[in-house]
Amino acid sequence: MIIEISIGSDFINTRKPLPKSLIGNTGAVVEFTGIVRGKESGLPISALVYEAYQPMAEQTMRTIIEELGQRHACHFVHVIHQIGTVPVGEAAVYIVAGATHRAAALGMVGDFMDRLKQDVPIWKTGALDTSGHPLPTTP
């Protein structure tokens, strides 16, 4: 299984085409994009701010994908997570998984997102109001 993980800013538009080596074997490609909504805790916002413990986040994502790959046999998984300021309407996270059949790719994407929100050290550390000023945050 090919695993690619990118954490940073300006990565979200680097979606990659199906690797040529996998053409012929891959019958299903499933993508999920998590978009920043316009409200946080009921207040209108213009952006969210993300922080990561990057080396551990990348390692944890890889471990999760390898574990999930035992149940959802995929040929490739590519994950991108933005950090820093992400405006409303833009993608904070993107995952694409390819497999022989759709059940594995769907399972990988859904289960990965659940695990991301449990174990991957990435945090929403703040939000900006519609004037671009930081909103008070509570842990």
Add this chain to the structure above:
Amino acid sequence: MRILFFAHLKKAAGCASAEIHFSGEIDAEMLWQRLLSDYPDLAQYRASVRFARNNTYAITGTRFSDTDEVALIPPVSGG
């Protein structure tokens, strides 16, 4: 040992990272006692914080040495 603080724990600790030193190995309870002595405002978050030792979550029985990098991981909120 290098200690890393993330998200709201930075404010509680007053810094993003710190160095502490000791001899031999210590367990999680001993590490907490040392951290709470130096950063008492962390106490309110202790129940929800996990230790990570060298990029991997610590588990029951994990021992920590002076050369480790230890991160305090508050509840995550990515995605």
